[in-house]
Amino acid sequence: MDDDIERFDAGDADAVAGQRQRADRTETRRLAALKTVMATAEGRRYLWWLLDRCGVFRTSFTGDNSTFFNEGMRNVGLMVLGDVNAACPEQYLVMINEAKEDDHV
Numbered sequence: 267m268d269d270d271i272e273r274f275d276a277g278d279a280d281a282v283a284g285q286r287q288r289a290d291r292t293e294t295r296r297l298a299a300l301k302t303v304m305a306t307a308e309g310r311r312y313l314w315w316l317l318d319r320c321g322v323f324r325t326s327f328t329g330d331n332s333t334f335f336n337e338g339m340r341n342v343g344l345m346v347l348g349d350v351n352a353a354c355p356e357q358y359l360v361m362i363n364e365a366k367e368d369d370h371v
Contacts, residue, residue: 297353300350304350304361305354305357311364311365313350317343320339320343321339322340
């Protein structure tokens with residue numbers, strides 16, 4: 267085996283706890299970064315554009331193979347939307363209202 271590959275023993279409770287802590291810290295940082303983006307009107311405008319571009323607010327079915335591509339785009343958008351709702355749901359409502367004012371809804 268390659269010596270550069272970090273080995274992980276899933277049976278080691280301490281190793282599992284350490285991995286979980288690292289994953290939690292990473293998730294916390296990621297959601298904090300999203301909160302920072304959502305704290306500005308420009309950030310919310312961009313994320314609204316991204317969600318719209320990903321097709322979150324419309325059907326992805328086309329009746330042909332492009333449906334698969336559309337569903338992939340929509341899945342990414344739904345992941346972003348899920349993160350927004352986990353990190354700062356109150357800013358999501360602000361974003362919707364701003365989009366209505368910008369006439370993008």
